[in-house]
Amino acid sequence: MIRVYKDPDEPKSLAAHKSYSGDDVVRQLRADQRGKCYLCERLTVTDFQVEHHKSQAQHPDLVYCWNNLFLSCAYCNNKKSNLFDNMVSPTGNDIETYIEQRLDFDKSKAIFKYIGGENITDEYGETISFLERVFNGTNKLRTEREQLFYNYVLSAVNTFQKMVVDWLFAPTAELEDAIRQSLDIGKEFLGFKYWIIKSNSMLLKHFGDCIKWNREFV
Template identity: 35%
Template structure:
């Protein structure tokens, strides 16, 4: 998860037609580069307009532009109205305040917050549920989500490994491509590069998103 961009001005159709109209959906898709704000996966038809403060708990915010973000079906179905008190996705540089790492041995994602904050703690709980499952073992859908995510992450690791073995301009550009704002798993990629001084020195300028 990284900080997302959100246009300051709401689409004109929002006041007239509400958050379900295509103009509003397209504006949110454009702002977020077609990516879910939680898992950062690219979406096609499997997306929803997500209310950070849910419709269940606050109907007054149903068509409030600052409350509307793009989420995939998987993430939104698990967030529901249980996590209304998480930070707004365009509020913080989450790649800096939440360490997002992968333990390849245990096949688990690890989220650690840099400061004591109730909102961040709640977000950490949600991210843990999304990536590691609700129970001891991932169910079928959770496992498919994980495998899809790991396919993206492992491809990034392969490109980084290729660059470390052979630091040519071609291999460098392949890593840079992985860090484009349109790509997935940027929060995890950021954490991986940030723990290696040599890699961080080389690629930190490509890890500045939505600043």
């Protein structure tokens, strides 16, 4: 999960308060989020929903609020439901900086750790609980669907990890290009990839310029 920059102008159809998922809303969210689910960072094609960051059930006043709308995949939307209403807002917070995101290959688990100081805020705590549920499953054993989801993440992050290890041993221009492309703003799982880059001083020195995904906005 990473920070999201949204166009400050709300799509016109929201003003009428009739629908929160008009085509102009979908188009703008897809553009702002590069077609990715804002929660798990998977690319979506048609399997997305317009999601209320603070749920409709608990916050009926925010149903048509542009700042509360995001694109999410159905998998994440189902997990979130109205159970996680106090998560960090993805706009205005560098989530990728304050939550360490990595995969423990031995334990077959995703690890999320708050590194913003000794005392974790309630919002970050809830965000981490949610991410654990998405990536590791709701119960101790993953369901078939949860395992399929994890396998997909594992394969993508593993491919990236292998590329950077290969580059460390034999830094070719071709590999460098592939790594830079894989860190492009529109690519999947940047939260995990950034932390792989940050885990090694050589990688950080060489690819540090690619891991500030919001660079074009500052």
